[in-house]
Amino acid sequence: xxxxxxxxxxxxxxxxPGEQPRSTSVIKLNTxxxxxxxxxxxxxxxxxxxxxxxxxxxSPTADDLKQAIAKYFNVNEKQVFVGNGSDEVLAFSFLAxxxxxxxxxxxxxxxxxxxxxxxxxxxxxxxxxxxxDFTIPVEQFYDAPGGVIFPNPNAPTGIALTLESIExxxxxxxxxxxxxxEAYIDFGGDTAxxxxxxxxxxxxxxxLSKSRSLAGMRIGFALGNEQLIExxxxxxxxxxxxxxDRLSLAAGKVAIEDVDYFNETREKIMATRERVAKELxxxxxxxxxxxxxxxxxxxxTVPSKHIYEKLKEQGIYVRYFKKMRIDQFIRVTIGxxxxxxxxxxxxxxxxxx
Ligand SMILES: Cc1ncc(COP(=O)(O)O)c(C=O)c1O
Numbered sequence: 001x002x003x004x005x006x007x008x009x010x011x012x013x014x015x016x017p018g019e020q021p022r023s024t025s026v027i028k029l030n031t032x033x034x035x036x037x038x039x040x041x042x043x044x045x046x047x048x049x050x051x052x053x054x055x056x057x058x059s060p061t062a063d064d065l066k067q068a069i070a071k072y073f074n075v076n077e078k079q080v081f082v083g084n085g086s087d088e089v090l091a092f093s094f095l096a097x098x099x100x101x102x103x104x105x106x107x108x109x110x111x112x113x114x115x116x117x118x119x120x121x122x123x124x125x126x127x128x129x130x131x132x133d134f135t136i137p138v139e140q141f142y143d144a145p146g147g148v149i150f151p152n153p154n155a156p157t158g159i160a161l162t163l164e165s166i167e168x169x170x171x172x173x174x175x176x177x178x179x180x181x182e183a184y185i186d187f188g189g190d191t192a193x194x195x196x197x198x199x200x201x202x203x204x205x206x207x208l209s210k211s212r213s214l215a216g217m218r219i220g221f222a223l224g225n226e227q228l229i230e231x232x233x234x235x236x237x238x239x240x241x242x243x244x245d246r247l248s249l250a251a252g253k254v255a256i257e258d259v260d261y262f263n264e265t266r267e268k269i270m271a272t273r274e275r276v277a278k279e280l281x282x283x284x285x286x287x288x289x290x291x292x293x294x295x296x297x298x299x300x301t302v303p304s305k306h307i308y309e310k311l312k313e314q315g316i317y318v319r320y321f322k323k324m325r326i327d328q329f330i331r332v333t334i335g336x337x338x339x340x341x342x343x344x345x346x347x348x349x350x351x352x353x
Pocket of ligand 1: 219
């Protein structure tokens, strides 16, 4: 604590990201990155853009990237906002759509950045308890005083809501913004994009970090009606004109356009997830039904913290959350087939000893 800190700096509790080990020999299953490289076309686009133009600022409006996203989702360009990772898009959205003094609702077990943004901006929030089986209790999100935010599928559970449930939440919050954080939607959930024309209070946020293997470039986006997007542009242009650099703009556009590569890699990840889930069940793990690129698992008898620590000793990183209700679980990102074979082997020796 320093006497020079502002009241806000003193008050906030920053988010703590998962470990990023320096060693390249570890099997990294702790931060939900994609185990496959970005599309070769993306790497070519980046190489082509390493040129003298880097002396110039990038486009402040990111029109080419927005166009590619709009075309892919069959929406209008003015319904697309882009930012430096979906974390930035989330941070701008809290400021653009939520007001102090009125509770925002989000699940008690969810992406732990939400309370961090709320505290940063002095917003009030209420955490809604997930049911016993870790699903979102839809009715409890009706008539939210300040607005709603939840991931679909939820993190770290991986459990997805149906579009019908999402529509019920939207219908019961017509005067407030409902943000659906679809960071993991491409691994088996149903995107709510089709609901945009019907619900002017719907904002969808997605990222290129997971299903398009670009966590290292920081590209996220939001989709929603034009007025919501204009609100986000107002906030962004009050922070930083150029949130995405030239290389990210080029990479993002091609990553969205290379649909074949995207489908190939996400299908491989989903197939590996189903295979690993089955093997874990055979080893007496309780495995939540995941529609994401990770599994949330608990062993019948061996404590999760022990499994987490033993795996780490063997160079396999998974995520353990020291938080009520979920401290019996570990979250395991789906890696390549080979990485997951090593993980299963290691886990087997831990739980069978
Ligand atoms: C639910 C959820 N939303 C958003 C993000 C942020 O993703 P990024 O900032 O890389 O786009 C994450 C990252 O792990 C996440 O789990």
